[in-house]
Amino acid sequence: MTLTREMLTVPEMYEADRLAIEGGVPGLELMEAAGQGITAHMEQAWDPCPVLVLCGPGNNGGDGYVVARILKQEGWPVTVAAWGDPSELTGDAADMFGQWDGDTKAFDAVSLDGISLVVDALFGAGFRGDLPEDVKGLFHEIAARGLSVVAVDVPSGMNGTTGWVAEGTQRAEMTVSFFRPKVGHMLLPGREYLGKLEIVDIGIPPSVLDQIKPQTWMNGRELWTDALPFPEMSGHKYSRGHAAVVGGGVTATGAARIAARACLRSGAGAVTVAAPPAAVMTYSITLEAVMLASLAGAEDFANWLDVKRINAVLIGPGNGVTDRTRDFVVAALASDAAVTLDADALTVFRDTPDHLFSLIKNRQAPVILTPHGSEFERLFDVAGSAVERARAAALQSGAVVLLKGASTVVAAPDGRARVNVNAPPWLATAGSGDTLAGIITGLVAGGMPAFDAASAGAWIHGEAGALLGPGMIAEDLEAQIPAVLAELQ
Ligand SMILES: NC(=O)C1=CN([C@@H]2O[C@H](COP(=O)(O)OP(=O)(O)OC[C@H]3O[C@@H](n4cnc5c(N)ncnc54)[C@H](O)[C@@H]3O)[C@@H](O)[C@H]2O)[C@@H](O)CC1
Numbered sequence: 001m002t003l004t005r006e007m008l009t010v011p012e013m014y015e016a017d018r019l020a021i022e023g024g025v026p027g028l029e030l031m032e033a034a035g036q037g038i039t040a041h042m043e044q045a046w047d048p049c050p051v052l053v054l055c056g057p058g059n060n061g062g063d064g065y066v067v068a069r070i071l072k073q074e075g076w077p078v079t080v081a082a083w084g085d086p087s088e089l090t091g092d093a094a095d096m097f098g099q100w101d102g103d104t105k106a107f108d109a110v111s112l113d114g115i116s117l118v119v120d121a122l123f124g125a126g127f128r129g130d131l132p133e134d135v136k137g138l139f140h141e142i143a144a145r146g147l148s149v150v151a152v153d154v155p156s157g158m159n160g161t162t163g164w165v166a167e168g169t170q171r172a173e174m175t176v177s178f179f180r181p182k183v184g185h186m187l188l189p190g191r192e193y194l195g196k197l198e199i200v201d202i203g204i205p206p207s208v209l210d211q212i213k214p215q216t217w218m219n220g221r222e223l224w225t226d227a228l229p230f231p232e233m234s235g236h237k238y239s240r241g242h243a244a245v246v247g248g249g250v251t252a253t254g255a256a257r258i259a260a261r262a263c264l265r266s267g268a269g270a271v272t273v274a275a276p277p278a279a280v281m282t283y284s285i286t287l288e289a290v291m292l293a294s295l296a297g298a299e300d301f302a303n304w305l306d307v308k309r310i311n312a313v314l315i316g317p318g319n320g321v322t323d324r325t326r327d328f329v330v331a332a333l334a335s336d337a338a339v340t341l342d343a344d345a346l347t348v349f350r351d352t353p354d355h356l357f358s359l360i361k362n363r364q365a366p367v368i369l370t371p372h373g374s375e376f377e378r379l380f381d382v383a384g385s386a387v388e389r390a391r392a393a394a395l396q397s398g399a400v401v402l403l404k405g406a407s408t409v410v411a412a413p414d415g416r417a418r419v420n421v422n423a424p425p426w427l428a429t430a431g432s433g434d435t436l437a438g439i440i441t442g443l444v445a446g447g448m449p450a451f452d453a454a455s456a457g458a459w460i461h462g463e464a465g466a467l468l469g470p471g472m473i474a475e476d477l478e479a480q481i482p483a484v485l486a487e488l489q
């Protein structure tokens with residue numbers, strides 16, 4: 001089965017339901033299939049045991065009544081508790097409540113004694129606001145008893161678009177959602193509440209996506225492997241692109257070295273560190289395959305970019321928040337090269353972000369910005385989830401924006417966004433960001449489109465970290481790149 005990588009916002013999921021129903025699939029069939037999908041996954045993971053199904057006031061609760069009916073038919077001891085008055089249910093949920101042939105307890109009358117497993121079908125992915133006090137109280141008791149929870153669509157209290165969770169949301173051991181993952185499933189904090197995420201087919205035809213045109217994907221190799229710049233038989237080093245990494249001063253040379261080597265391993269045929277004259281000796285005794293140029297000022301840098309036909313530039317790692325850094329950025333943005341701006345090359349524009357954005361918008365070649373959370377906040381005044389913020393920033397700046405985090409988001413100015421989740425926590429180590437910026441610059445130098453290069457860079461970086469395991473340092477990451485590229489070939 002090919003993995004489908006689209007993710008839907010909550011409004012897009014409602015639209016998918018609506019289009020499926022309009023196309024002739026009855027809503028009741030969708031809900032029945034949802035219940036069947038949930039119970040199938042439960043039966044794989046657990047032997048029959050006393051289960052409590054918590055049913056809410058909407059269609060999420062409707063799914064719960066289907067789950068209760070199927071499990072009871074299959075011999076599980078089932079208790080149902082309804083939040084709110086189930087006689088007020090409407091539509092498909094009311095129908096499914098009608099088909100439930102057991103008792104339905106009032107929420108405040110429910111006891112957890114003798115219960116082994118809880119199905120949370122209280123609220124669906126559109127949840128906003130606060131969890132009701134009685135729900136929080138019961139969740140608290142469920143947690144205190146260490147009971148396993150299966151969440152329907154999302155753990156109740158979580159929002160499926162943003163990944164935001166209300167206070168008191170109960171972590172699940174398994175979350176079963178429908179048709180496609182929701183964007184919020186991949187974002188923190190919600191992502192940590194899901195347990196194992198299962199997506200079930202409930203009969204919504206994939207063709208509805210042609211109309212919905214989702215703009216958010218789970219990052220993965222299917223999206224960009226075809227665009228990876230593997231060398232051609234007839235190629236030579238300069239036909240594979242020549243990248244420049246701007247180096248920091250004599251006391252901060254490591255970042256550029258790490259980035260330059262990662263860049264050379266990732267697709268650039270040649271890489272040169274553009275170093276300040278005072279630091280040239282330091283670089284020259286510590287670089288081998290990476291070349292070196294001594295460049296005093298931004299004007300020299302601009303001429304050199306042109307003469308050497310540099311096609312990708314990285315500025316930022318170890319560069320310092322200085323006039324020199326800003327002048328080099330301005331020079332790079334005036335060239336024909338693709339430009340990656342990281343770290344200090346971003347912070348240097350904290351008082352004049354609009355100046356940076358206008359330089360980006362007035363050029364043809366792509367720009368990639370790779371901020372972490374606080375660098376992002378220095379440039380962009382936007383609120384929302386990581387996806388919403390990265391997307392707004394890409395639109396505002398005209399650049400591909402890679403917002404780093406446990407869920408790294410890559411957004412393009414045209415509105416597309418990819419969420420990368422393969423990165424282990426131990427990737428947060430000194431020099432790791434320099435490696436990432438270097439990989440991306442190497443991929444761009446090799447000819448990969450900027451949005452794909454940033455997506456592939458985040459994935460390769462995460463995969464290298466995952467293969468290495470805890471204890472890795474940035475130097476190991478860079479050395480791991482060939483193994484990851486071999487996997488992708
Ligand atoms: N045809 C469909 O639409 C399908 C829907 N499905 C299920 O339907 C769910 C979405 O259903 P709904 O849109 O009815 O959403 P919910 O099931 O979350 O119910 C929404 C209702 O919850 C109550 N509510 C919301 N926030 C609250 C708060 N802060 N405090 C107290 N009460 C609150 C309100 O009464 C609101 O009307 C999905 O998550 C999925 O489980 C599935 O059955 C698949 C098919």
Ligand SMILES: [K+]
Binds near residue numbers: 060120121154155
């Ligand atoms: K739920």
